[in-house]
Amino acid sequence: MDYISKGHGMKILCATDDIKYSTELVLFMKKQIGDFEIDVVNNLTAIKEAKLEEYDIVLFDLTLKHSNFKFIKDNILPFIPVILLTQTHDNNVEKIKQMNVVDYIIKNSNYEQIAKKLQIIDYFKTKQILVVDDSKVATLIDVKLVKKCYPFAHVFTAANGVEALVTLKEHPDIKLIITDYEMPKMDGKELVENIRLEHDADEIAIIAISSNTNKEVAFNLLKVGANDFITKPFVEEEMMCRIDNNVRNLILIEKIKDMAFKDPLTNLYNRRSFFEQAQKLVALARREGADVTILMCDIDHFKQINDKYGHQTGDMVIVHTANVLLKNVRANDLVCRYGGEEFVIFLYDCPLEVGATIGERIRKAVENSKIVDYEHREIQYTISIGVSELGEHSLEEAIKIADDKLYEAKKTRNRVVWQ
Ligand code: GH3
Ligand code: MG
Ligand code: MG
Ligand code: MG
Numbered sequence: 509m510d511y512i513s514k515g516h517g518m519k520i521l522c523a524t525d526d527i528k529y530s531t532e533l534v535l536f537m538k539k540q541i542g543d544f545e546i547d548v549v550n551n552l553t554a555i556k557e558a559k560l561e562e563y564d565i566v567l568f569d570l571t572l573k574h575s576n577f578k579f580i581k582d583n584i585l586p587f588i589p590v591i592l593l594t595q596t597h598d599n600n601v602e603k604i605k606q607m608n609v610v611d612y613i614i615k616n617s618n619y620e621q622i623a624k625k626l627q628i629i630d631y632f633k634t635k636q637i638l639v640v641d642d643s644k645v646a647t648l649i650d651v652k653l654v655k656k657c658y659p660f661a662h663v664f665t666a667a668n669g670v671e672a673l674v675t676l677k678e679h680p681d682i683k684l685i686i687t688d689y690e691m692p693k694m695d696g697k698e699l700v701e702n703i704r705l706e707h708d709a710d711e712i713a714i715i716a717i718s719s720n721t722n723k724e725v726a727f728n729l730l731k732v733g734a735n736d737f738i739t740k741p742f743v744e745e746e747m748m749c750r751i752d753n754n755v756r757n758l759i760l761i762e763k764i765k766d767m768a769f770k771d772p773l774t775n776l777y778n779r780r781s782f783f784e785q786a787q788k789l790v791a792l793a794r795r796e797g798a799d800v801t802i803l804m805c806d807i808d809h810f811k812q813i814n815d816k817y818g819h820q821t822g823d824m825v826i827v828h829t830a831n832v833l834l835k836n837v838r839a840n841d842l843v844c845r846y847g848g849e850e851f852v853i854f855l856y857d858c859p860l861e862v863g864a865t866i867g868e869r870i871r872k873a874v875e876n877s878k879i880v881d882y883e884h885r886e887i888q889y890t891i892s893i894g895v896s897e898l899g900e901h902s903l904e905e906a907i908k909i910a911d912d913k914l915y916e917a918k919k920t921r922n923r924v925v926w927q
Contacts, residue, residue, distance in 0.1 A: 510655075511588065511589050511659040511660060512660075517543035517544060517545070517630070518543075518544045518545070518564050518565065518626055518629070518630050519544075519545045519547075519562065519563045519564050520537075520544060520545065520546045520547070520563060520564065520565055520566075520567060520626065521546075521547050521548075521549065521555075521558060521560070521563045521565075521566045521567070521588075522534075522546055522547070522548045522549075522566075522567040522569075523548075523549050523550075523554075523555050523566060523567065523568045523569060523572055523575075524548065524550065524567075524568075524569035524571075524572055524593065525550040525551065525569070525571075525572050525573055526569060526571065526615075527550075529569070529615065530548045530550075532619065533546070533567075533619055533622065534546050534548065536619040536620075536623065537619070537623060540619075540620075540623050541623055541626075541627065544626065544630075547563075550572075551572070551573065551574075552572070552573075552574055552575060552579060555583065555584070556583060560584070560587045560588045561587070561588075563588060564588075564589075564629075564630075564660075565588065565589045565590070565591060565610070565626070565629065565659075566584055566588050566589070566590045566591070567590075567591050567593055567622070568580060568584065568590050568591070568592055568593065569593040569615070570592055570593060570594050570595070570600065571593075571595055571615075577603060577607060580592075580607070580609075581607065585607070585608060585609070589609075589610050589629075589659040590609045590610060591609065591610050591611050591612070591613060591622070591625065592604055592607075592609050592611075592612040592613070593612075593613055593614075593615045594612055594613070594614055594615060595614075595615055595616075596614065596616075605744075608656060609656075610625075610629070610656065610657055610658075610659060611625060611657065611748070613625065624752070624756060625752070627756075627759060628658070628752055628755050628756065628759070629658055629659065629660065630660075631683075631755060631758075631759055632658040632660055632661035632755075633660045634681065635661075635681050635682070635683040635684070636661065636662045636663070636664060636679055636681050636682045636683065636684075637654050637658070637661050637662070637663045637664070637682065637683075637684045637685075637686070638663075638664045638665070638666060638672060638675055638676065638679075638682045638684070638685045638686070639651055639654070639663060639664070639665050639666075639685075639686050639687075640665070640666045640667075640668070640669065640671075640672040640685065640686070640687040640688060640691070640696070640699065641665075641667070641687070641688040641691070641717075642667050642668055642688065642690075642691040642692060643688070646688065646740075647665050647667075650686055650717075651663050651665060653744055653747060653748070654686070654751070657748050657751070658751075664679060664682065667691070668691040668692055668693040668694055668695075669687075669691060669693060669694025669695060669696065669698055669699030669702070670693045670694045671693075672685070672687065672694075672699055673694075673699070673702055673703070676703065676712075682712065683711075683712055683713065683755070683758055684712070684713050684714075684715070684751065684754070684755060684758075685703070685712060685713070685714045685715070686714075686715045686717065686751075687699055687700070687714060687715070687716055687717065688716075688717055688718065689716055689717065689718035689720060689725060689729065690718065690720065696716050696717075696718070696729060696734075697728055697729055697732055700714055700716065700729060700732045700733050700734050701732045701733070703733070704732065704733035708733075709733055709735050710757065710758065710761040711758075713735045713736075713754040713755060713757070713758055714733070714734045714735050714736075715734070715735060715736045715737070715738060715747075715750060715751065715754060716729040716734040716736070716737050716738070717737075717738050717739070717740055717742070718737075718739060718740065719739065719740040719741075720739075721739055725737075726739075735754050735757075736750050736753075736754055738750060768781070769781035771845040773823060773826060773827060773845070774826060774827055774830035774845050775830070776830050776833075776834075776843050776844055776845045776851070777842060777843065777844045777845070778844065778845065779844060779845075779846055779847075781844075782842055782844035782846070782852065782854070783903070785842055786842055786854045786903055787903060789842070789854065789856055790898065790902075790903050792856075793856065793857075793898065798856060798857040799857060799858055799859040799860070799897065799898070800854065800855065800856060800857075800858065800897065800898035800906075801855040801858045801859065801860055801862070801863025801864075801866075801895060801896070801897050801898070802852065802853070802854060802855070802863075802895070802896050802897075802898065802906045802907055802909075802910045803851075803852070803853040803855065803863060803866070803867050803870075803893055803894070803895055803910065804846075804850070804851075804852055804893065804894045804895075804896075804907065804910035804911050804913070804914045805829075805833065805850065805851040805852070805853065805867075805870065805891055805892070805893045805914075806849060806850045806851075806891065806892055806893075806914055806918070807825065807826070807829060807849040807850075807889060807890075807891050808889065808890045808891060808892055808918075808921040808922060809889070809921070810822065810825070810848075810849040810889075813825055813887065813889060817881060817885060817887060820881075820882065821881040821882070821883075821885070821887065824879060824881055824882075824887075825849075825879060825887060825889060826845075826848075826849055828877065828879050829849075829851065829874065829891065830843070830845065830851070832870060832873050832874055832877065833851055833853060833870060835873070836866060836869050836870045836873060837853060837855065837866065838855075840856065841853060841854060841855050841856060841858075842854035842856075852907065852910075859897070860895065860896075860897040860926060860927075863895050863897070863926070864895050864924060864926040864927075867893040867895050867924040867926065868924050870891065870893065871890070871891055871892075871893055871922065871923070871924050874889065874890060874891040875888075875890050875891075875922060890921060890922035891922070892914060892917040892918050892921050892922065892923055892924075893914065893917060893923075893924045893925070894909075894910040894911060894912065894913030894914030894915070894916070894917055894924075894925055894926075895910060895913060895924060895925065895926035896909035896910040896913060896926075913925040913926060
């Protein structure tokens with residue numbers, strides 16, 4: 509069964525008549541994970557009438573009145589992935605394991621556990637998994653397991669290390685690799701070594717599997733950079749827990765990196781990470797003889813916008829500007845929030861005249877856009893831009909020149925100055 513994701517951010521249907529539980533869960537999710545939505549239904553008829561196709565996943569409370577496994581099997585599982593909530597770790601567990609549910613969670617455990625699980629499931633809406641094994645049977649078993657536990661994940665397969673490296677190169681969103689040890693052409697150890705030349709353990713998680721119980725095998729794989737090791741045969745839950753733990757780390761590290769490198773309001777690079785990356789690109793441009801153009805952008809009369817409409821609307825204008833900038837440059841150009849309402853753009857492989865044209869396109873896009881704020885007020889505003897070329901200058905000098913041009917542009921505002 510391939511379930512289809514409903515896009516970004518989870519939409520969850522919680523089926524329970526335990527009001528205390530559902531109220532607390534909804535509150536917890538709102539506080540912890542902003543973009544998850546939960547609706548609650550409290551009887552079987554309501555579930556049957558619910559538009560399941562609008563949700564990503566169902567949390568089904570087994571203590572819900574009149575509910576039973578057959579109901580879930582017939583009415584929910586064919587349409588949408590299910591996580592079961594059980595009262596205790598009782599004898600239901602054996603029955604649950606035979607059902608094709610994503611997971612089961614003990615109700616009296618904390619809400620954090622559900623939140624974490626849902627975050628991992630959500631992560632695999634956009635990130636992918638690679639299973640590497642020379643045995644077709646083993647591959648099939650592993651693929652079935654990960655698809656059941658991470659229902660939106662796209663799972664690639666490879667029969668050896670060489671194939672795995674090719675697949676990884678083609679699909680940079682692969683973030684979890686489950687690999688066998690003994691394989692022809694290139695074994696698991698060599699595969700891990702090769703992957704670690706380019707991606708570290710907090711970027712791609714690798715779980716190695718082997719039926720070889722020799723302790724040396726585990727040690728060798730971990731030593732060259734596998735995140736985890738598991739011996740065959742393994743229990744399904746053990747594999748799932750290890751995947752969860754490793755992916756949880758990836759998510760946390762991505763978050764920390766985002767916090768360190770990005771401006772929280774606009775999600776653009778902050779000044780520090782901009783300089784870090786721009787300096788690398790400057791060195792590359794010098795080696796390759798590529799042109800670099802710098803745009804310094806500043807919102808006109810922004811103080812008046814704040815004074816007239818308030819800071820919240822001011823923030824909306826800043827976010828809107830950031831989006832206009834992103835829309836008008838290429839994916840590998842650098843866009844940075846340089847200060848309050850100031851932005852710097854680094855255009856790689858772009859001559860001055862082309863950079864000026866892009867500046868003009870941005871200026872027009874801002875002039876022609878209307879923002880409606882939370883009080884339904886229409887706001888129109890303009891932006892001024894100074895443009896410079898890197899040439900023989902240092903990055904700091906080129907930014908200073910763009911800033912001087914911006915100062916000139918500010919004499920009339922709503923203008924691009926580049927020579
Ligand atoms: P000019 O056309 O000459 O650029 O005038 P201006 O009013 O845009 O420029 P000025 O530098 O005088 O004012 C910038 C204002 O931006 C002052 C500051 O309070 C405000 N500001 C800075 N950061 C933020 C922010 O994150 N949110 C909001 N809402 N305002 C901010
Ligand atoms: Mg093998
Ligand atoms: Mg300004
Ligand atoms: Mg300013």
